[in-house]
Amino acid sequence: MDVTSRLEWHPLLKDPTACRSVKPRTSGKTMVMDKGMGLHAFEDLLQTSAPYIDLLKIGFGTTPLYPTGLLKRKLELARQNQIAIMPGGTFLEVAVAQGAVPDFFDTIRLLGFSAVEVSDGTIELERNLRNELIHRGRDSGLTVFTEYGKKLWGSTIDVEQLLETVLIDVQQGATLVTIEARESGTGVGIFDANGLCRDEELHCIVSQLPDPGRILWEAPQKQQQIYLLKALGSSVNLGNIAPHDIYSLESLRRGLRSDTFQFPQK
Amino acid sequence: MDVTSRLEWHPLLKDPTACRSVKPRTSGKTMVMDKGMGLHAFEDLLQTSAPYIDLLKIGFGTTPLYPTGLLKRKLELARQNQIAIMPGGTFLEVAVAQGAVPDFFDTIRLLGFSAVEVSDGTIELERNLRNELIHRGRDSGLTVFTEYGKKLWGSTIDVEQLLETVLIDVQQGATLVTIEARESGTGVGIFDANGLCRDEELHCIVSQLPDPGRILWEAPQKQQQIYLLKALGSSVNLGNIAPHDIYSLESLRRGLRSDTFQFPQK
């Protein structure tokens, strides 16, 4: 498969590609949510889309549901394709609730994960423990992503708290801070019950952050991806993307779909 | 693939697994609706999820759309993985409408189905014929599932009729009685136009049934699965689950997703 030749095969495509960096990217990252893909589907995803995926999340607490050999094979394939891979934050939250944090880090390192998500979407997490989890992640050789936001329906964002969380998490060693939107993208974080973005809050967050590029916005719905791409630019970091929507999102980033048709002309 | 080792690989996971029985299960059954999966997708499903699937339905009347060899291969793989497999009830209803009931049973036995669904979602079915279909199923060596409920938009449940149907169907030889919710889960059975569960009706049914464990609730939407798991316990029988939602549902059953996080602590 001549992956290297893709996008270069014709002058027609020079412009649309101009707006897009290659891996390892420092911006324009895409994070996929994996809800239990088998090996054929996973190979399909890598063969079509590896250059467009920076990070993959083994969703919620599904990690222990896999046959160990199959999961290890997925992690190995991700690594070969320069895709960071982490268990969903809920799995770590289960470990915290069960007092099994050291076991958790041993386990995911042995399985072959390259990243970890530190979140408090369901449990309460004191700052001290949050810091400890970030440090444990880094000490285990993992890239650390933290998350801001509760998973409860109707949860909203406390902008000041979010700004402080991003600041300290990054100081403590987090690479990016994810903003919670769940698999659905409705009634949580910056999105209202219909999945529409709360414009004022978004503006407030972005204008006050010293480096908005440190945020990875969960945005599972197409309308949300378009909204954030238009508001924050085509190299915004987006996450919780379904595997079957990667080509759609990549088209949106490059002005190859109607909704962002003007992008390459900028 | 060391399937047997899954879930046992670490003490961390001891608690979440405690709430879950292994196949063949007498409760906590999961039924998948298959809308036409090819062999690669089917193999993926079995490799990742065979321990979590008890029953698979070749949806609606799609059975004759398959190349015969491919369908036989799917049925064989299901059998090898201890998954009962049946054609959607609509296919039998087509046979009834065409006066081809004996042909129907010959055909599905030859193809390798191990179960059958007797339903009247579209046609009217007299009790006598309903009994005959249950008996024919059992005489053909098939596990018999019956279904209660009409498929028409806005159909609701007549609780008394349902209770009587369950009682007689089980007497006649049905293993479980499915409650109709279609592929969509909206505007039918116990679910309203928005897919929300009619609480009163559910309570009424469950409190009056001698054995509520004889019911398999079709619940295609995540919110419906959560509702029923919380109302009836993590070992409720659930059906019409999309193949890509099996890991999500299994996480919900085990307290590995935010919405049922409290489950293992019970």
Place this chain on the structure above:
Amino acid sequence: MDVTSRLEWHPLLKDPTACRSVKPRTSGKTMVMDKGMGLHAFEDLLQTSAPYIDLLKIGFGTTPLYPTGLLKRKLELARQNQIAIMPGGTFLEVAVAQGAVPDFFDTIRLLGFSAVEVSDGTIELERNLRNELIHRGRDSGLTVFTEYGKKLWGSTIDVEQLLETVLIDVQQGATLVTIEARESGTGVGIFDANGLCRDEELHCIVSQLPDPGRILWEAPQKQQQIYLLKALGSSVNLGNIAPHDIYSLESLRRGLRSDTFQFPQK
């Protein structure tokens, strides 16, 4: 795989198949929208569904996102299975906007596409240029599909303009004219914000067209497929069907699903 034997394996199925022609069809065509399927998923689709798919669209501008070898393999497999294959109209619109029309036609012919879609869903397209694109398509040996309708949310249909467009496009060499409904099927063309069909407009279009069979209706939602099948007959041309909905649509066409159960009895 004994594809030829499917549907013929039992007398029970004689009736439902009676309503359906075989490929190459002159009516009852089904067009699939492909959002980036990998090879395993594509093989699955062909093995289960090749007889039911007449045309496949490599959605929007995703064509250049593929590794070249993989895309060529998909086009080759489509050709072997008598499925016409075209890039989404947006890709040609990008070429028009970038002044790269001759390059576009060279490229897609070299890749192995067998059809092309000429559309103005996003850009404005003068009649002269529209004619030229139709002619270029035919001169390149491609089957030409044109499209009527804007992609902008809230776009509606100008019936007179549509009638004129269909008439001239067909005169100029288009095989079929697609009516825009996007991937979502909401707030565009004949569908309102809830995806419901504007009955009056549909009736108006169909009654005034000399040959309504020249239309291919994009209808991604199940309710839309049912509506059009009931209004225009089971051999209406339907498009933008998701790959996982092909068996459902084919069941609807043949009276093998509740919503069109009466079909074979007609």
